[in-house]
Amino acid sequence: MKSITDEKLQSLVEAALFIAGKPMTVQSLKQELLLDYQVTNKRIKQVLEQLTQDYQGRGIALLKVASGYRFQAIAEHSEDLSALFKEKSPRYSRALLETLALIAYKQPITRGEIEEIRGVAVSSHIIKTLTERNWVKTVGHKEVPGRPALYATTNAFLDYFSLTSLAQLPELMPISALSLGDHDTMPAQVSENR
Template structure:
């Protein structure tokens, strides 16, 4: 396949590379590795990826584009059945860890103190360490207030783990929508925001 590659070979190579990779592969990753020297344009590669996505659309696995690139994923509706393949369970996270992660995801960048104010309880160092160790969150800066607390935000690994390309793909939160609607009603009916 050196130098030139036909469409069938290109699809096979891209499919195999994404399947074999231990992380999502971006177009740049593909072009600088398995496609290096094959003169495959960005458009041709994107067309190939689009065809692969269509080919896998009705199957048990699909090609998904995440924040870091492309990877194969199993259909979510099959997860209960597929879980039977592994006797040990994936790590269970406490409600506090999940609440903290959700607050960071939806309100980022956010300080630990702001998380504590919203949750109404303190956030332990262990919770933050768990999220940082998983590489789901990181400190992206410091708030310009006394003590300069760290500002936490999610990472590409967070998006990849949850199968998202962008944060706007997070499911909407009914509580935030209700608050927004209440504020909108207040402004419309009274003409002022309280």
């Protein structure tokens, strides 16, 4: 095992997080990047804390999300940076967003339970879209006749919305505070956080 200076360790971790294309944990940094070096988890955490501080007040930040650490443009620049992307952010129907919210807040939940709360049928296209985005997965089956699938959110959902856990979801508004219109026709925009 080789030793490594603090400066080189910080530079190497910074470069790895910059090019990784996915969040990295302390363990993945240690096992994939620093395998040949004598580095403790505590030392890697200190480097991540230092990098987080170094990027404060800049255009990008080092964030901890559910799957690890990643660099991300700060939220206040998202509207201006959207001009750099040729593709527009996907537009999601209100029905899809309501279904996703119900899964996030009530998980694990069945399709029938979602329909009961929303008062309308949930199309298979909505569940398919959420599954293809890897925001939702089947986590089991409810022990009732027909054994319907139980749905829950994934770490990819948390990562997309820059959350480390479901506890960071905003508090639900009471139903009386919402003005619910036509569930399936009002489009809603969800913009990329990166």
